[in-house]
């Protein structure tokens with residue numbers, strides 16, 4: 204397979220088999236027409252790039268029904284507030300900075316910048332509508348040349364372009380970077396946060412791999428990619444979001460200095476084989492072990508005639524359930540807070556999604572925590588419930 208960013212080779216090392224759209228929660232009458240694709244993962248040595256072989260078309264994934272709302276997690280709302288303070292501090296000498304966010308979702312981040320010239324670009328209609336309700340200047344579009352043309356014509360340059368959990372969703376990174384360079388001023392910042400390859404390796408959280416995450420970046424890969432475009436990765440800041448993410452700070456000036464923290468992270472990536480193929484092979488073995496362990500755990504609970512439910516119908520759970528062949532025969536239902544998901548079924552494995560309000564009443568004793576990245580927030584909410592066997596594929 205080919206590297207998606209340059210023409211060098213990329214070697215497939217992990218095959219998950221047939222997968223549906225991770226966020227494709229469906230109605231019963233849609234079961235027969237469900238779309239599946241082969242989820243294969245490869246690694247490109249030259250750019251240290253971890254990527255999917257194929258992905259469904261973005262229109263299949265980010266349509267009017269896209270059910271991910273940033274504001275559904277208090278932790279995420281607070282995270283974006285802190286992130287906005289970080290941006291404001293960086294621009295303390297230029298309070299009138301112009302900001303654009305790629306994939307601005309329901310406006311949770313941008314609503315902190317109402318006094319600034321701000322633009323949000325969001326392709327999913329459902330979340331875009333919420334951004335408008337939040338009084339955020341949101342455009343219901345994909346971030347591409349057609350969308351930014353009006354800014355180029357008006358000679359508007361942004362001081363900072365931001366993206367959170369979206370850059371790894373974009374298949375054509377070359378087009379993305381070329382478009383960014385057209386509207387980012389010299390010395391301007393491109394700052395983005397994405398699930399971090401190093402955290403995924405450490406936790407063996409292979410459920411980070413699904414159709415939307417076309418790339419799983421590391422600091423080494425970002426450094427190499429952006430240097431090709433005359434931009435410099437100047438800093439990287441680890442984040443707790445999404446089970447371990449990295450904030451990358453890329454400056455539109457190749458001659459910029461890099462931080463001590465980034466130097467350490469790059470060194471650590473070498474040490475832990477995050478920048479090379481050895482890390483991939485180790486990870487693959489761990490993933491296979493994790494599958495075996497999880498199946499044994501589920502089958503053992505079922506052999507005692509006990510019931511299991513899920514908590515949090517996450518997009519990530521689609522990879523675990525389909526890869527481990529766990530379905531509605533093993534798990535009765537998944538409780539979730541998202542109105543769009545409630546009453547539907549999980550992609551590929553057809554487990555009913557129920558309103559989280561029913562969780563207490565139903566009294567399940569074995570609970571698969573699919574939303575493990577929100578564990579603290581969830582345990583705080585459910586702390587009154589005793590004697591529950593909470594588990595996930597991570598333990």
Ligand code: TMP
Nearest residue numbers: 276515516517518538539540541574577
């Ligand atoms: P995410 O891992 O992609 O952020 O998805 C989290 C999912 O978990 C989302 O469908 C909402 C759901 N959820 C709950 O049901 N209860 C909660 O307390 C939280 C934080 C999330």
